[in-house]
Amino acid sequence: MDLDLDAETLEFQAEVRAWLSSHVRRLSSLDTSEGFAEHRAWERELAEARLSVVSWPEEFGGRDASLLQWLVFEEEYHSVQAPARVSQNGIFLLAPTLFTFGTDEQRKRLLPAMARADEVWAQAWSEPEAGSDLASLRSTAVQCEGGWLLRGQKTWSSRAAFADKAFGLFRSDPTASRHKGLTYLMFDLKAPGVTVRPIAQLDGEPGFAEIFLDDVFVPDRDVIGEPGDGWRVAMSTASSERGLTLRSPGRFVAAASRLVSLYRANPDPALRDRVVDAWIGAQAYRLHTFGTLARPASGPEVSVTKVFWSELDVALHETALDLLGEVAPEWRDGWLFSLAGPIYAGTNEIQRNVIAERLLGLPR
Amino acid sequence: MDLDLDAETLEFQAEVRAWLSSHVRRLSSLDTSEGFAEHRAWERELAEARLSVVSWPEEFGGRDASLLQWLVFEEEYHSVQAPARVSQNGIFLLAPTLFTFGTDEQRKRLLPAMARADEVWAQAWSEPEAGSDLASLRSTAVQCEGGWLLRGQKTWSSRAAFADKAFGLFRSDPTASRHKGLTYLMFDLKAPGVTVRPIAQLDGEPGFAEIFLDDVFVPDRDVIGEPGDGWRVAMSTASSERGLTLRSPGRFVAAASRLVSLYRANPDPALRDRVVDAWIGAQAYRLHTFGTLARPASGPEVSVTKVFWSELDVALHETALDLLGEVAPEWRDGWLFSLAGPIYAGTNEIQRNVIAERLLGLPR
């Protein structure tokens, strides 16, 4: 089931494969202080080989790679179980927003540091009373001399325990209702007034954090898009998160291959069909992704992708779990992550609403 | 997994088993004119052995059997694949209503004839615009000298193509809304003004029919309960249909055993788990039924049973279908029937609403 790749892409693939084979190593958990530092160092090595953000323009540290090449990179990356990307929130969520809505100044200032993991970004979307329903946010941004003062609480902020900066949505016009009067802002997690409280995950390690904001100053230059236009800007980022960019098929194809290996080592015929079904699902996702490269990777179509990969990921890990009987460490992190899949980036229930209303035209 | 049966029940079981072993034979399809006649004759044989309505009082043709004995009867009956019950609508749906809401005169007049299949009953619930939503019925009953005139259309009336009589709900007070102003009436399918149009099923045979009513006269004595109180009366019948009475576990345990035999003849290891899961499901349903004998078999609890057996039935037949590759005649009728399961007697969607609201207390 090889892809039909052009010569340039084949050459790129060979380069990536060679570099990875000589560099990949196992790092400590991303959710520990040491592990975070190791992952930051790994990002720098990637950046030095110009492999950290291959699809970006050269001026920001990329190599203008095509979407096809990016997918190839991801396949190679995951097939050798290379380290998790600590820069993920920045390069996959914030960067697309900056490319679309940012200023030249913002791009020049922020993207190169992001590409080298000099600055690692956390996302600050959810609030205790606003999970799937981002429009009901309560944290506020009040305009002041030269900028804004942030106040409120964010939660489920991934990477925030050790990251440098964060981005999110704040209510800047309290009189406007729901989708209106929101502004998209970036802020420094080390700034005065910021308190970060890690949230221990199932394994006891802090994958997420709560962020408390007490009159945190943000200069005007750290607003993305127009003040009050944050909803539109955020929806573009949310689409990125739900869609292709966060979940390249390489990740699932690699997990499916590991599952098949696991099955060969523990061949329980009763689980064979589930193993093959999960493998087939990963292939279908891969084929769907490559087959729809030409289509826009945003809008309601990404809801289809979100539902698919998140349920596939759970199925892959649950099958592995059942094959093993116990949770082996090498599957544990992926399994925790898979459980969160149907929940974050807009729960799958919300995605199904989107598909029903916008793609199938069903009445409210 | 034998049941712990008392001596009287064991004796009854032995009698039933012996009788069935010397009488059971294959009949033609219930949905053909000849087959219908054969099934009617079979009911008469059952009645002569006082086995057609074992749980009824003796005066109406039964033997006052306990619920436990009735379940045992059903297990024996289905384990030898005895013929489908052409009297089903009458003995399982109408009779419980007559026992609760009927008059002595109605019981004496109707039940013995029902027990001997001298009169075979069809149900006339659904209308073209009222399937799950019985409260939106449009057929009317207008009071006249000595009785009522029925007018309107019923559909999905099972057995109506060849049956003698039917029962259903009619709007007797057009000014009352939805649940109010409905009356429960019985009528003769051969009466002037009745037109029965068979509906061909997937296999081309008429399992259902439409009934057109054009000023059909029904005497007052064929009203069950009070005029205008039909909704309450009907809900009792609907509970019966959804609950235990229509789907005794014996049916599923027998089908599961046949599935296991089929697997032994076609041992596809990939399907083994589904076969065993279906078998386990049938056992769980059996255990649930016997285990909850003491609880009332009506109210929202029957929604639990309805969802369970209807989905189990589909799973059983789909597994058989996959084992066989093609639809063998001996599985075809059951398969068609199973497909209708989640639809009729209140769709499973409605049952889930009932469970959610009435058993789990979830808000509307």
Place this chain on the structure above:
Amino acid sequence: MNSEQLALRSSVRALLAKHSDVRKAMELPRGHDPDLWLRLCDIGVLPIPAEYGGSGASLAETHIVLEELGRTLTPSPLLGATIAVQALLATGNDEACRRLLPGIAAGTTLAALVSSDASERDAQGHRSTQTSRSLVLDGDVADVLLVADGSSLFEVSPDQPGVSRVHTPTMDPTRRLARITLTGPARTRLGPAPDLGHVALAALAAEQVGAAARCLELTVSYTKGRVQFGRPIASFQALQHRMADLHVLVETARSAALAATDPVSAAVAKVYCSEAFSKVAAEMIQLHGGIAITWEHDAHLYFKRAHGSAQLFGSPAEHVRRLTAMLQPA
């Protein structure tokens, strides 16, 4: 899809809307409407090069047409003929192609491919003189039989002693299938017979996806029109989510079908599209309620086609077994 392909799809869809009558066609002697088949051949739906009298359509175009035929369940020789044509072209036998393909392209000659196993042997270990093959597409109505024995392709005239052809109705009345038994008939070797399994599976997958997509469309449309409890049932969230899941399934099945270009991806497509179509057809029945299990409504025809197609060219279980054997650790 390029603009020519879009135009092809429109014209086929319009043609079928006007002339396809499934109920009538499935009762006709050949199991399909011969006039409609001639019209389709006029459009040039078969993948036959212009030098052999064809339209020069590629397999991609044929798949577009198969998807349309799947949507409407129109009984048609296209699936069988496509595979037969590919087998013939693969022999490289110019003479045979010149002789047979123009008639096939015009729709006047019906060809069926019979794949028999070269290794078939009798109890004594000798090569059996009799081969029998079931589920041969259009096998009993074809004008010419192409018999592949694993290494060579032979031309066999159907009207001779030694060829027995029996129409074998299955659960799916919209697909014409036959059992062919060959007892040493006269045959002409045309050339080598490559394995065309993945070509057959890819063509079938296109048809399956078309049918599955149509099931979902019909279900969406029905639930929008059906009013219960004072609202269209399509407005109930529980039903919306079921249809949303079906949409995800149909879209990914479409991708899997489009990408089926080698034995592994074709087996993946077979398993995935079979399960998707069966699932959508079963949900179609559930979501339509009572009307779906009547003879008058097409839902049961889609359901039967789904199950029949799953069994064609090897069941999903067989392909899962093959995939299991093929899968190597990463």
Place this chain on the structure above:
Amino acid sequence: MNSEQLALRSSVRALLAKHSDVRKAMELPRGHDPDLWLRLCDIGVLPIPAEYGGSGASLAETHIVLEELGRTLTPSPLLGATIAVQALLATGNDEACRRLLPGIAAGTTLAALVSSDASERDAQGHRSTQTSRSLVLDGDVADVLLVADGSSLFEVSPDQPGVSRVHTPTMDPTRRLARITLTGPARTRLGPAPDLGHVALAALAAEQVGAAARCLELTVSYTKGRVQFGRPIASFQALQHRMADLHVLVETARSAALAATDPVSAAVAKVYCSEAFSKVAAEMIQLHGGIAITWEHDAHLYFKRAHGSAQLFGSPAEHVRRLTAMLQPA
């Protein structure tokens, strides 16, 4: 349930509400709270006849208590002790019962059953002198080991050379398990050892059902309180139907657990209750959203218990294999 059983359930539930602290108990040296265990023994939760110092409770009453312990996930020796007690009683050894059961009933003696396979042999085919058994409930903290070799039950003092006991933490931190290795320790034969597999499975099933029911209750309660888009999320039909399906699952699992009285029905209960609990726990996580994957919330403890319990006393897959072998054509 009769009125005494209802009273038992109420008093245990009240006791656990007041004194059960799962997070604290699972970190204690013995993996459970010894004071709480003494209180439970005071109530008389173990199925020990009055003549041996017990409350005379039947297994049915013990199952009611196990269901309560399952609801709260309270780490407790009850499951292991119940099985050990049944093994001891089954020997018919009055002397041993008089000597051991009063202490067990009082909660001052902790007993663990170690089932080793009598047919265990070394590479030369000789009976192995070393037996090793993993997943022994409370194996490393028990005061007395009862070792069943398939035909006989032996009493083995844990504090002697030849007995190695290692606490083996698993994914489920609320269950104390150990690996016991015996290398020819001194042992006393107590009597015959019948197969108590179904007793163990039935007891476990009761605990699983209690936990599954609690998962659903917590989920119902959470979704009723959680407001999104201006409504409690429990009012969304799609979520209502998911919870309705879970209710069906829990209720049928409860019936299966109650009916587990012989090897076949116990295997059915094991498979059915394991799948039900795992399913409800997974749905609990999904329906709770982000909060469920935090350390503070108990959802992950239920999830881990579900997976751990599924593996205890043989995985569902093993029981399915056994059932397959047992199933005879009707």
